[in-house]
Amino acid sequence: MxxxxxxxxxxxxxxxxxxxxxxxxxxxxxxxxxxxxxxxxxxxxxxxxxxxxxxxxxxxxxxxxxxxxxxxxxxxxxxxxxxxxxxxxxxxxxxxRQTPVTELILSKVPVTVSLALGALVIWTSLSIVFGVAAARRPGTAADRGISTAAYIALSLPTFLTGMLLSYFLFFKLSTYGLYWFPSSGYVPFADNPFEWARHLLLPWLTLAIAEIGLFQRVVRGSMLETLGADYIRTARAKGVSENAVYYRHALKSALNPVITLGGLELAVIMGGAIVTETIFGLDGVGRLTINSALEGDFPVVIGTTIFAAAVFVLCNLVVDIVTELRDPAAR
Structure with a gap:
């Protein structure tokens, strides 16, 4: 109840x-x-x-x-x-634009969803790997190195990260005839999944680098707190392997703050990653909002604001439900 x-x-x-x-x-x-x-x-x-x-x-x-x-x-x-x-x-x-606002937003949603979910997968996966690695060796050179890299990534502005990635991975490579990473544009997933991922890889990395800096610290802190629990000491006393202790027992309990923060960050990006969309020429919800605000098209501004708020409360609602379901006392 x-x-x-x-x-x-x-x-x-x-x-x-x-x-x-x-x-x-x-x-x-x-x-x-x-x-x-x-x-x-x-x-x-x-x-x-x-x-x-x-x-x-x-x-x-x-x-x-x-x-x-x-x-x-x-x-x-x-x-x-x-x-x-x-x-x-x-x-x-x-x-x-003489178009229903709902249609305008829905036409931009696939771009923003693709950008947000792809970046979420990258930063969550890498943050868990780096966070657990740092928690396994607290105070060591590896821990300090990972923490320093996380601070640098977190301090870099998104527009600077995007420009650096675009310069080195598109412009510099293209001068050698290597067109591995397109600098802009979007290809729908249904048209060509490979080109969809190739065109979004640099935007994904732009968002993920900043988020890794934050999430790695959260994972590390939560892991260190969980590793001091009685059931972790009991598991080690029973001879459970260290990998099982870290990934099967400690990480499972340490994920709650990661899930909560991940839901908030996903909601923010879904509302429109304006800087990233602008740098890489992605016609998503963020660019629609900015262009409409500059043009005085306030029905679109209101519609995108309601859309962003709806995504935010929906993500928070899902996070609350998931957190409740993961709580042993609630179950």
Whole structure:
């Protein structure tokens, strides 16, 4: 019953967070875009034309009235989807692209999902390997070397890591006729899995290098704490091999903080890895958000904000459920 109650509380928190994010996004965009009709009207448009745009898009109404329209009707132009609180739910209509926001986001999601999940696999795997290796030899040269490399990786800005990888693994190799790593672009997985991975390898490494620096420290600290537990000493007294002690017993218990932090980091990247997408020419959710914000297309800004918040609360909800299921007391 305790586990069910905790999961129910996490679900309620997720729903409340989404509602608050929606209200905040609507309010902030109305503050940020004081005169959106002027931005959306043609260049050198007369004041009458600007007022007509404002009336047509209902931009002259108070923000809370527009929020009600967003929830229960949606912008009434060119067959836009229904409101977010209706079925089928919609995220409004792009003023600039004349396309439903939901369709725009869904067209960018495969790129962002591919980027986030691939990087997650790389940094999680390497962090566990390096973290366990450091925990097995605390205070030694190996431990200090791994920790130093982790600090350097963590301190490097993402844009600098991406530029260095692009320079050495694309530009320098290409001068010798070695085109192993494309510098930009995206190939759908369904079209060619090999080219999909080849085009994403540098972006994956860009994200993974910074995350390894953080996660390796978390794995090491959690392992050292777990290795002092009574059941670990009992396992060693029974003659269990050191590899089994570290990987079968200690690591299993030490993974909870890694799972929690991994869910948070995955949610952040899923909301749009803006710098990495820009460096490597990936047309994902992050670039869509930035371009829409610069163009004054605030329905897309609101839609991508809600999408990022939904991914964040969903990842946190999954992490809470997994953590509860891994808790022996809850089971």
């Amino acid at each position: 305790s586990m069910i109650r905790n999961i129910g509380a996490a679900t309620a928190r997720a729903a409340t967070t989404l509602i608050l994010v929606l209200v905040a996004a609507f309010f902030i965009t109305r503050v940020a875009y004081r005169d959106p009709a002027n931005m959306l009207a043609p260049r050198n448009a007369t004041q009458e034309s600007v007022d007509a745009v404002s009336r047509a898009l209902r931009l002259d109404e108070p923000w809370y009235v527009q929020l009600g329209n967003y929830l229960y009707r949606g912008p009434d132009i060119q067959g836009a989807p229904m409101g977010l609180a209706q079925w089928p739910p919609g995220l409004g209509y792009s003023f600039r």
